[in-house]
Amino acid sequence: MSTVVDTRGLSCPQPVIMTLNEMKKINKGDMVIRVDTDTAKENVSRAARAQGWQVADIQPEDEGYRITIRKEG
């Protein structure tokens, strides 16, 4: 079961801040981030790559997206 960060409804830059905070906690593995705008999807993906995480999957979900990012141990 991977960590889920729900950022739906939150505006820029909260989704990125929450993602980075969670990254610091878990360090590696899988993380799912739920977003509800395309802007947040792009920002979270960009921030994840900049931190050396891989964007493994992006699935449409409700009115937004479910982004899975991964860092191998």
Add this chain to the structure above:
Amino acid sequence: MRNVLATKWGIIIVGAVIGILASLLQFWGNPANMGICVACFVRDVTGALGLHRAPVVQYLRPEIMGFVLGSFGAAYLFKEFRPRLGSAPIVRFMLGVFAMIGALIFLGCPWRAVLRLAGGDWNAILGLLGLVVGIWIGTGFLRAGYNLGATHRTYTSVGWIFPIVMAGFLLIMLFNPKIAGEAQSGMLFYSVEGPGSMHAPLIISLVVGLAIGFLAQKSRFCTMGALRDLILFKQTHLFAGFVSLTLAAFVTNLVINQFNPGFVGQPVAHTMHFWNFAGMVLAGLAFSLAGGCPGRQLFLSGEGDGDAAVFVIGMIVGAAFAHNFGLASSADGATPAGMTAVAIGLAACLLIGFTMREKI
């Protein structure tokens, strides 16, 4: 579909297009070093509607309507229209009021700050330093958990309200066109002299506004975000667009002979260094607490964000206060009332920053 405009080169190209168009708008008639100034233009719109009566800054700038409607079009075309609201609207309203007051003490929003720099107005350096400091304070609050809370989804028609208002403004303008030498045409006020009397032809302003609104929605162009992301995340993505805008405007100014370096006698500017700085500290802090520069707030309000629309309405009220109460600066400098307003605005923003945070 991959969003090309949200790539590094995408944002650089969008910044360059905005810079070139802004510089050309001056060539086509907009005030000097004010090809596009979101704060100044919202202030001019406020004046055109008669909400303030400063006779030199009254013109219903079609660029503003174009920004919202262009973004609205892009959001619909790319299925990104998301009607939403409910994230502390009264706070966003107040941030809009104080952002506008701060910007009018410097005499420009972040867009105009770099356009002034690109035109050789060195007073803009103080404004930009203030902007950086204001945003830096804002990032401190963000690090400490500052958060205005989540929006919720709402009815599609709610997201249409602000774009319809903007379309309504355009209609009002078409039915009450400028009459040369007249200060009023039906419902609207038109400056006969001063910056409000200088403008590109309506159709050019509108088309440029629509184009920029479209590009900026898709690229998420934001001048405050540029500095915030650099300070907060050491991320240069949006910053690249901001720098690109500046350089493109600078080069265009050189080519069409609009570059006049110096501190003194710059158009719609004053030389009170501290107040140029302090005004933009206030504006920068307010923008960062609200999550976007004034341009970005217009683009967001076009894609269905009702809270961004409330921020813009706050800017309109702020502009009315700024001119009705003598807070706005002029070429002679900042006013005593304006200086007091900066202090009050900073106190209000700090209160917002300190009290609206989640425990982390």
